[in-house]
């Protein structure tokens with residue numbers, strides 16, 4: 001049950017955070033892992049008996065070479081996880097076209113290229129998982145470029161599920177709220193974001209990358225047969241409504257005002 005034995009899984013953004021957790025989990029579950037990153041993920045890949053292909057997901061030739069290498073090494077691709085991403089704050093009035101295009105190029109075009117060059121090597125039963133974000137589902141002030149790029153991932157996931165469904169390929173995206181990774185640690189507003197996430201979630205904490213990897217394992221397994229075209233929110237009930245802690249915080253802020 002939920003075996004990934006012998007499955008060939010390409011993971012981008014594999015050197016850190018969510019991608020690294022996926023590499024570790026998929027390796028333990030028996031998958032042949034092809035780890036890709038602009039940074040060095042060779043030790044992680046080797047630790048699970050996989051291979052590392054240095055790849056900038058925003059470069060079409062490099063993404064094609066990644067997918068071709070995976071197929072040449074293992075015969076085909078079963079699971080393509082388009083996870084690489086970057087985050088920068090970008091209030092609309094301060095956002096340059098160059099910055100917007102850079103973030104969009106990595107986060108959105110990178111996902112497009114991953115799907116475009118993986119699918120020719122995939123067969124019926126294949127699975128694509130795109131790492132989207134809570135910012136794919138709602139707007140948040142101060143991050144217009146990231147939000148636009150992640151809404152694009154959501155939209156492309158829907159289109160891909162419709163286009164590749166007839167090939168027997170399922171496509172989903174995963175939308176986490178704050179995950180404890182290097183990306184979050186590098187944010188100037190990390191303390192504020194962690195405070196908001198732990199207050200809005202009645203579970204009262206942020207997410208560990210291993211908890212996202214567990215969902216990817218489920219989505220990639222043959223047991224998961226009819227989930228496609230959807231955005232799965234991993235938000236600890238933050239989007240279910242107003243948590244008591246959030247209501248209390250609003251009331252006490254009002255009383256203090």
Ligand SMILES: NC(=O)c1ccc[n+]([C@@H]2O[C@H](COP(=O)([O-])OP(=O)(O)OC[C@H]3O[C@@H](n4cnc5c(N)ncnc54)[C@H](O)[C@@H]3O)[C@@H](O)[C@H]2O)c1
Pocket residue numbers: 012013014015016017018019036037038039055056057058083084085086087106131132133134175176177178179180181182183184
């Ligand atoms: N951490 C969070 O709170 C959070 C929340 C929602 C969504 N996400 C998304 O999860 C994904 C993984 O992020 P993470 O939190 O693990 O961050 P991370 O910074 O730990 O890992 C991201 C990885 O992507 C790689 N990368 C960046 N640009 C690349 C490029 N052009 N080509 C190839 N690789 C590149 C980095 O080298 C790094 O190894 C991203 O798409 C991110 O937007 C993260």
